[in-house]
Amino acid sequence: MPENTAAPAAGSAPHIEFRDVLKRFGDNTVLQGLDFTVSRGERVTLIGPSGSGKTTILRLVMTLEELTGGYIHVGGVPLQYEEKGGKRVRIPDKRRRRTTTDIGMVFQHFNLFPNMTVLENIVEAPIHVKGLSRADAVSKAEGLLAKVGMGEKRDMKPSQLSGGQQQRVAIARALAMDPEILLLDEVTSALDPELVGEVLAVLKDIAAETDISMLIVTHEMQFARDVSDRVMMFDQGSIVEEGPPAQIFSEPAHQRTRDFLRAVL
Amino acid sequence: MNPSTSWWDWSHAAAVLPSLLLEGLKITLIATVLGTLIALVLGLAVAIIRRTAPTAIATPFTWVVEFIRMTPLVVQLVFANLVLSPYIDSTLAIGIWVLGIHYTTYMAEVYRAGIDSVPTGQWEAATALSLPRLRTWRAVVVPQAIRNTLPALGNYAISMFKETPFFVVIYIPELVRVAQNYGSTYFRYTEAITLAGLIFLAASYPTSLLIRKLEKKLA
Numbered sequence: 001m002p003e004n005t006a007a008p009a010a011g012s013a014p015h016i017e018f019r020d021v022l023k024r025f026g027d028n029t030v031l032q033g034l035d036f037t038v039s040r041g042e043r044v045t046l047i048g049p050s051g052s053g054k055t056t057i058l059r060l061v062m063t064l065e066e067l068t069g070g071y072i073h074v075g076g077v078p079l080q081y082e083e084k085g086g087k088r089v090r091i092p093d094k095r096r097r098r099t100t101t102d103i104g105m106v107f108q109h110f111n112l113f114p115n116m117t118v119l120e121n122i123v124e125a126p127i128h129v130k131g132l133s134r135a136d137a138v139s140k141a142e143g144l145l146a147k148v149g150m151g152e153k154r155d156m157k158p159s160q161l162s163g164g165q166q167q168r169v170a171i172a173r174a175l176a177m178d179p180e181i182l183l184l185d186e187v188t189s190a191l192d193p194e195l196v197g198e199v200l201a202v203l204k205d206i207a208a209e210t211d212i213s214m215l216i217v218t219h220e221m222q223f224a225r226d227v228s229d230r231v232m233m234f235d236q237g238s239i240v241e242e243g244p245p246a247q248i249f250s251e252p253a254h255q256r257t258r259d260f261l262r263a264v265l
Numbered sequence: 266m267n268p269s270t271s272w273w274d275w276s277h278a279a280a281v282l283p284s285l286l287l288e289g290l291k292i293t294l295i296a297t298v299l300g301t302l303i304a305l306v307l308g309l310a311v312a313i314i315r316r317t318a319p320t321a322i323a324t325p326f327t328w329v330v331e332f333i334r335m336t337p338l339v340v341q342l343v344f345a346n347l348v349l350s351p352y353i354d355s356t357l358a359i360g361i362w363v364l365g366i367h368y369t370t371y372m373a374e375v376y377r378a379g380i381d382s383v384p385t386g387q388w389e390a391a392t393a394l395s396l397p398r399l400r401t402w403r404a405v406v407v408p409q410a411i412r413n414t415l416p417a418l419g420n421y422a423i424s425m426f427k428e429t430p431f432f433v434v435i436y437i438p439e440l441v442r443v444a445q446n447y448g449s450t451y452f453r454y455t456e457a458i459t460l461a462g463l464i465f466l467a468a469s470y471p472t473s474l475l476i477r478k479l480e481k482k483l484a
Contacts, residue, residue, distance in 0.1 A: 097397070107386060113390065124394065125396060
């Protein structure tokens with residue numbers, strides 16, 4: 001079981017491990033020779049200019065993008081490709097899904113299912129992926145909706161909700177799968193400024209109350225400072241520098257980090 | 266005015282109307298409803314196969330679909346009747362299947378557009394929830410695709426209704442055939458054919474208004 005520690009014990013197997021990761025879109029190399037690990041329970045925020053490959057990293061972990069080269073391991077299990085007899089072999093979708101069941105993702109544009117009510121959105125995967133009974137899934141969903149302050153809206157359609165409300169439902173939907181890893185991809189970037197706070201407050205609560213490992217891409221530097229154990233600065237597909245938020249935000253070592261922070265803060 | 270020489274005779278109109286409604290319209294409606302059901306179900310299946318099957322299967326499959334879509338319904342009716350009548354007794358059944366399969370190829374295109382209109386984010390959300398492929402289609406993609414295409418599907422149903430007169434070429438007693446039979450028996454075509462046309466109009470027009478209303482509601 002993961003331990004709820006800010007700085008996970010050294011020596012424990014990494015929760016997420018990137019090994020020599022290569023990702024190309026056509027002729028455009030987005031990530032090259034990327035190595036890094038995330039420990040169990042650790043919260044890592046990726047910062048850097050747009051196009052630096054941060055979102056691609058999250059999408060690779062969620063298997064939304066196909067790895068071009070290298071390996072990603074989740075909890076010690078190969079995710080997209082494995083080495084077999086000296087060859088790099090693609091892992092079939094069915095087996096990939098066994099690994100991704102423990103991974104949840106919240107998107108910039110919420111991506112709720114518009115043909116379902118709020119409640120149906122949340123119980124869909126617990127019932128059809130985890131095999132929960134409908135009654136169990138519903139009672140769990142109601143608990144989560146109350147937690148994100150959406151208890152009253154369970155029978156509404158996503159189109160009837162504000163962006164902030166939709167995003168809170170999307171967070172509840174991801175949590176309903178009991179993820180061990182949560183990927184947050186610019187979850188407040190599509191929101192009106194006055195709605196950002198309610199979503200970040202929910203996420204801060206979750207960070208405080210659970211030991212879910214998190215990989216976060218955000219432009220909200222205060223949020224990054226509040227919840228992260230580690231901040232990684234990316235530029236052009238590689239890590240410029242990394243460290244605790246206090247260090248990166250207060251005394252960045254690299255000029256590129258300083259330039260970036262000056263631009264966003 | 267002598268009724269037998271005037272261009273319109275109400276007594277002939279009254280005489281032909283019951284058989285137009287009871288025989289002709291009945292068969293026309295049966296053919297439309299069953300043909301539509303076949304096209305709705307097979308059309309969805311074709312659209313999904315073309316989208317998911319490996320190229321080696323999808324490509325020849327596409328040729329067959331295009332072949333059916335690009336040849337006239339009348340030719341298909343005559344051909345199918347020639348080939349199948351030794352094995353299938355009911356000409357009506359042959360007609361309904363030909364009509365249904367012909368329109369399957371149109372409806373498959375409509376469904377394809379509907380499937381393409383489902384945003385990538387929906388597929389990604391399904392992947393993020395680790396939903397199995399089949400469940401993603403059933404619970405997420407197909408309901409949204411159908412919602413986006415309902416008006417177009419309705420228009421093809423009307424179009425099928427109006428194409429049932431082609432059944433005359435294989436002697437199925439639908440509306441127009443019944444009218445023709447009456448005409449050739451009494452040598453009075455005007456009333457029978459006019460009434461048949463009016464019956465088509467009376468059924469199609471309100472339906473098309475309904476579909477337009479639906480279209481506005483979904484937009």
